[in-house]
Amino acid sequence: MAPEYVLCRERYLKDMRLRIRFSKHGPVRYIGHLDIQRYFQRLNRRSGLKVVYSEGFSPHQRMSFAMPLSVGCESDAEYFDLEVSEAASSGAVINAMNSHQAEGILVTGCVLLPDNAQNAMASVRAADYTVSFRTGYEPGFDMEAVVAAFNASDSYIILKENKKAAKKKRSFRGSDTEPPAFKELDLKKYVYGLCTKEDNTVFMRVSAGSADNIKPELVIKALYEKAGK
Amino acid sequence: MRKTALSDEILLSVEHPERYIGGEINSVQKNKEDIAVRFAMCFPDVYEIGMSHLGIQILYEMFNKRTDVWCERVYSPWLDLDRIMREKHIPLFALESQDPVRCFDFLGITLQYEMCYTNVLQILDLSDIPLKASERDPDAPLGECPIVIGGGPCAYNPEPVAPFFDMFYIGEGERRYDELLELYISVKKQGGTRLDFLEGAAHIEGIYIPSFYKPVYNDDGTYAGREKLDRYAPDRVVKAVCTGLDDAPYPLKPVVPFIKVTQDRVVLEIQRGCIRGCRFCQAGMIYRPVREKSLDTLKGYAKAMVEATGDDEISLSSLSSSDYSKIAELVKWLVETYKDKFINISLPSLRIDHVFLEMMETVQDSKKGSLTFAPEAGSQRMRDVINKGITEEDIMQGSAICFTAGYSKVKLYFMLGLPGETDEDVTAIAHLANGVAMNYFDTVPKEERKGIRVQVTSSTSFFVPKPFTPFQWSAMDTPDEFLRKAHLVNETMENEPNHKSLKYQYHESDLSKLEGVFARGDRRVAEVILTAYGKGCMYDSWTESFDSVKWDEAFRECGLDAGFYTLRERPLDESFPWDFIDIGVTKDFLEKEYLRSKEALITPNCRDKCSGCGAARFGTGICTVPGKVSEGYEA
Numbered sequence: 061m062a063p064e065y066v067l068c069r070e071r072y073l074k075d076m077r078l079r080i081r082f083s084k085h086g087p088v089r090y091i092g093h094l095d096i097q098r099y100f101q102r103l104n105r106r107s108g109l110k111v112v113y114s115e116g117f118s119p120h121q122r123m124s125f126a127m128p129l130s131v132g133c134e135s136d137a138e139y140f141d142l143e144v145s146e147a148a149s150s151g152a153v154i155n156a157m158n159s160h161q162a163e164g165i166l167v168t169g170c171v172l173l174p175d176n177a178q179n180a181m182a183s184v185r186a187a188d189y190t191v192s193f194r195t196g197y198e199p200g201f202d203m204e205a206v207v208a209a210f211n212a213s214d215s216y217i218i219l220k221e222n223k224k225a226a227k228k229k230r231s232f233r234g235s236d237t238e239p240p241a242f243k244e245l246d247l248k249k250y251v252y253g254l255c256t257k258e259d260n261t262v263f264m265r266v267s268a269g270s271a272d273n274i275k276p277e278l279v280i281k282a283l284y285e286k287a288g289k
Numbered sequence: 290m291r292k293t294a295l296s297d298e299i300l301l302s303v304e305h306p307e308r309y310i311g312g313e314i315n316s317v318q319k320n321k322e323d324i325a326v327r328f329a330m331c332f333p334d335v336y337e338i339g340m341s342h343l344g345i346q347i348l349y350e351m352f353n354k355r356t357d358v359w360c361e362r363v364y365s366p367w368l369d370l371d372r373i374m375r376e377k378h379i380p381l382f383a384l385e386s387q388d389p390v391r392c393f394d395f396l397g398i399t400l401q402y403e404m405c406y407t408n409v410l411q412i413l414d415l416s417d418i419p420l421k422a423s424e425r426d427p428d429a430p431l432g433e434c435p436i437v438i439g440g441g442p443c444a445y446n447p448e449p450v451a452p453f454f455d456m457f458y459i460g461e462g463e464r465r466y467d468e469l470l471e472l473y474i475s476v477k478k479q480g481g482t483r484l485d486f487l488e489g490a491a492h493i494e495g496i497y498i499p500s501f502y503k504p505v506y507n508d509d510g511t512y513a514g515r516e517k518l519d520r521y522a523p524d525r526v527v528k529a530v531c532t533g534l535d536d537a538p539y540p541l542k543p544v545v546p547f548i549k550v551t552q553d554r555v556v557l558e559i560q561r562g563c564i565r566g567c568r569f570c571q572a573g574m575i576y577r578p579v580r581e582k583s584l585d586t587l588k589g590y591a592k593a594m595v596e597a598t599g600d601d602e603i604s605l606s607s608l609s610s611s612d613y614s615k616i617a618e619l620v621k622w623l624v625e626t627y628k629d630k631f632i633n634i635s636l637p638s639l640r641i642d643h644v645f646l647e648m649m650e651t652v653q654d655s656k657k658g659s660l661t662f663a664p665e666a667g668s669q670r671m672r673d674v675i676n677k678g679i680t681e682e683d684i685m686q687g688s689a690i691c692f693t694a695g696y697s698k699v700k701l702y703f704m705l706g707l708p709g710e711t712d713e714d715v716t717a718i719a720h721l722a723n724g725v726a727m728n729y730f731d732t733v734p735k736e737e738r739k740g741i742r743v744q745v746t747s748s749t750s751f752f753v754p755k756p757f758t759p760f761q762w763s764a765m766d767t768p769d770e771f772l773r774k775a776h777l778v779n780e781t782m783e784n785e786p787n788h789k790s791l792k793y794q795y796h797e798s799d800l801s802k803l804e805g806v807f808a809r810g811d812r813r814v815a816e817v818i819l820t821a822y823g824k825g826c827m828y829d830s831w832t833e834s835f836d837s838v839k840w841d842e843a844f845r846e847c848g849l850d851a852g853f854y855t856l857r858e859r860p861l862d863e864s865f866p867w868d869f870i871d872i873g874v875t876k877d878f879l880e881k882e883y884l885r886s887k888e889a890l891i892t893p894n895c896r897d898k899c900s901g902c903g904a905a906r907f908g909t910g911i912c913t914v915p916g917k918v919s920e921g922y923e924a
């Protein structure tokens with residue numbers, strides 16, 4: 061049971077920054093990141109939260125999301141920060157939001173952030189993924205052994221697409237100083253944990269965030285390569 | 290957790306998978322075991338367009354209020370998914386239950402514009418419903434194959450798509466659908482057949498069963514009338530009119546899409562119908578008489594809908610919002626209620642005058658976008674011909690007010706190819722645009738212009754005569770003539786003194802030709818639609834998928850001449866395939882208006898003076914205001 065935080069404007073006398081955690085399961089996993097943001101803007105209004113808006117001609121809710129989740133992925137814990145001018149308690153915020161949710165989306169946590177807290181995006185260091193295989197697409201090799209071999213190796217060099225470079229390449233087409241579109245990377249350094257489970261899924265904890273973000277596809281691809289597939 | 294009809298693999302491979310998963314806020318889930326009637330309500334275009342349509346949301350609310358009916362939504366799968374569904378034989382499904390449409394009791398398809406007709410066939414085809422109603426077994430028990438029912442403005446001339454539908458609902462859905470659903474339930478309970486139900490439905494006001502009639506044609510190809518094929522077929526079909534709009538169903542909990550759709554806001558329908566009587570406008574005739582909703586009703590709607598959706602914008606909807614008698618009061622209330630809640634108010638279809646500017650000032654802080662005027666025609670003579678009821682002075686005054694208020698962008702909407710249009714009328718469009726630009730220099734002193742150049746953007750669409758308008762007898766221009774006129778506007782514009790401030794856009798002409806055929810076509814046109822669909826035509830209103838060559842082939846193969854439907858000025862005594870529908874407004878009135886248009890005579894609007902159009906027979910709206918309906922005009 062998460063501790064109940066008491067949140068009140070009187071105590072802080074200024075806007076509060078909340079970090080909200082939510083889960084996303086079922087068909088809603090096909091809702092993209094931008095649409096999830098729009099979804100929560102509407103949800104906040106439906107829930108009657110006292111959200112702080114930005115100044116200017118087109119004021120928007122002061123809300124900032126952590127990492128975008130790929131379309132198609134389910135999640136137990138996604139995060140965003142939300143500024144509110146008042147809120148009775150974390151439980152009240154959670155209840156208000158969850159009574160107006162679409163099926164499959166649930167707020168599972170809400171904490172008040174200290175003033176010096178980094179924003180949600182900057183706070184992300186790692187992400188846990190569970191990869192399951194669809195019927196008919198199971199790996200045709202001993203995954204457990206390959207994972208063990210990967211874990212035992214000292215390094216695993218892969219070529220990762222350099223997105224910034226790829227973007228630059230598009231805008232400066234034909235220039236002589238094109239940055240390389242791929243960079244070498246030791247995947248080993250960014251995989252903090254990797255194991256197989258009894259239900260034939262693969263669990264991994266990988267580096268995540270604005271720098272050195274490792275997508276689970278990269279690891280799976282590496283495992284397939286290692287297995288010679 | 291709900292299951293999706295489409296596999297992960299497919300959902301990940303198509304554009305915007307959110308279109309197909311359902312589960313949106315306020316979408317309705319029911320237990321199908323408790324349901325007597327399953328209704329699939331379809332807008333035959335892509336999700337983002339279909340989800341923006343108010344009419345479906347109204348019926349969705351109305352149907353789902355009943356415990357014995359479950360209404361679900363269906364939209365056209367986009368071309369990418371369409372291909373996959375055909376390849377893998379995946380049946381079309383409704384969003385809520387993700388169940389195949391084929392197992393529903395009804396498939397309702399709204400016909401909002403003619404260019405969706407091939408998409409109607411796409412929907413039927415993907416649903417695995419025989420494309421022609423005649424191929425659906427009349428002796429089969431109800432529930433075996435959905436009853437395909439059409440509605441919406443294009444149903445006022447249903448003939449070009451008549452063979453594809455079991456029935457049409459002519460008029461406003463709020464009025465008669467309960468009756469139709471009750472009938473279905475009772476016929477089904479008694480073990481009746483499809484034909485039993487159709488024959489029963491023929492007695493319900495507003496219901497038209499096309500298979501009960503066979504059209505007959507004269508030797509010259511014109512429509513002669515029809516033979517009745519069923520003992521219960523009525524002579525005429527009277528449109529269903531909703532008389533108590535304040536008490537009518539309204540979607541207070543509209544479905545909120547996950548993706549951004551075209552109409553992404555709370556929509557308040559403030560009135561239905563229009564007092565104006567513009568002679569080109571079908572909506573202005575078929576929705577008569579004008580009926581307003583009360584302020585209290587609208588306030589209640591706004592509160593409930595904002596709460597239920599979390600939308601950040603409220604938009605007013607009507608054919609001509611300025612004519613709503615309490616518009617200023619409503620806007621004031623909306624602004625006061627929502628200004629501190631970060632909810633915008635948008636005001637389309639407003640006449641631009643001082644009252645409007647005052648409202649705009651309260652609505653928008655200081656962001657000055659562009660304002661739109663719809664003079665519809667360039668010359669005063671032409672505006673009188675179409676009974677637009679707006680003068681050059683109105684436009685100049687309106688634009689002067691805008692410029693003084695700080696706006697520097699104006700959009701002007703025109704039509705090209707209006708009946709009796711001369712080259713002088715065409716070039717007048719450019720002159721008017723130039724006049725508006727000049728007006729800027731006259732009203733805004735040089736020191737206040739801040740280096741901003743005034744921008745007047747004119748756009749023209751090609752006029753398509755529609756049934757149930759005074760121009761239903763008129764000839765339409767050929768695509769070449771349309772383009773010549775568009776080029777003439779462009780050329781004239783380039784030679785105007787203020788040409789640097791003028792911009793001009795026009796639409797394609799091939800699409801208009803087709804629209805013209807469908808709008809006033811007869812049942813023979815259905816074969817062309819079927820043929821074109823067979824050639825792969827679909828999403829014809831989308832430039833990227835419209836293929837005029839295939840359409841030309843289809844006309845040729847069916848031995849039909851598009852020009853027969855569009856290019857003839859029809860004689861006054863010609864029978865029309867849509868004459869059997871009674872919209873209240875009489876053919877006599879339309880004819881009178883047509884003749885007045887030829888003399889450029891203006892007809893006053895309903896509020897100034899009743900012209901006896903015939904809509905008073907419905908005994909509602911403006912026709913019931915004491916002293917409003919002229920003597921002798923009552924039904």
